[in-house]
Amino acid sequence: MGGPSAVTLLVGTRGSALALAQAGDIAREITERTGVPTELVPVTTHGDVSRESLSSLGGTGVFASALREFLLAGKCDLVVHSMKDLPTAPYTGLRIGAVPIRADARDALCARDGLTLETLPDGARVGTGSPRRAAQLAARRPDLVIVDIRGNVDTRLNFVSSGELDAVVLAAAGLGRLGRTERITEYFDLESWPTAPAQGALAIEVRDEDHSDALARALAAIQDDASHAAAAAERSILYRLEAGCAAPIGAHAIVGQGNVTLLGAVYAPDGSDSLALTGSGDVVTPAGAPETEDFVSLSSASIIETAEEVGRALADELLARGAAALAPLKHN
């Protein structure tokens, strides 16, 4: 075997413009920070080619499974997922090796003529494929006509340019990665409009047993503990509720020095009711330990575990207060 300089890390990604943009960013960052060469390997998934709505596809895992099989088969060394599209159940043989610094977690309105949610005319047509966004829209503006749409980011923006819809709601992160933020007419703040668990975060998935030196250096170079812990806290709500990425659930975590705070909200699909709770916990790190590589990974694991515990406790509280009666939570 050659040394790390003889290895090229193969980065598996979906073939959509958004997936290629984010995987390209990660591949470039790995090479810049470690000197390890990287190469993108696009894989087509059922979620990319299907014209069915996200809710009818079932949501959970339609984008992830082809990539995961590709990785397990050894056809690439790591895959880049939008973390919000990644099912929360552990996948045998794979693990999340790193979560890089999270992008903007907010949702954004892209409306015609600079309109905002408040200034859209009565009965305006607003597109989204997400039951959570539909519920949040209906809660604020019951008069809106919510249209179930699918397609990649540019396809959805085109519904507005063509005049077919008055507005669409999209993730600010995706718009940013594609250089489309000039289409945003309003950002929704996370306290009143929490978004999908882990929205804006990427998950780098690797094979459990792959401990190659080049891969370990790549993962360490892009890992961001606070982003990982925040996304993990939000996702553990979904995991505990046995819900999928299509469930009408919003979450927003903030991981600061020594503390994690978490907001979780469950919506009735028609927006008529919702339940929002907050929780928090102290982040435990082994105090005074030297900053060795072992210390870094030990402290990551401990921050992430604490964050997940906060998410589980919040999910239990949501259930105790009737979340399951508000919305269909369990994925199929």
Ligand SMILES: NCc1[nH]cc(CCC(=O)O)c1CC(=O)O
């Ligand atoms: N559901 C599709 C999807 N998956 C990831 C993103 C981009 C945002 C992100 O990386 O979290 C989007 C588009 C959107 O929701 O507007």
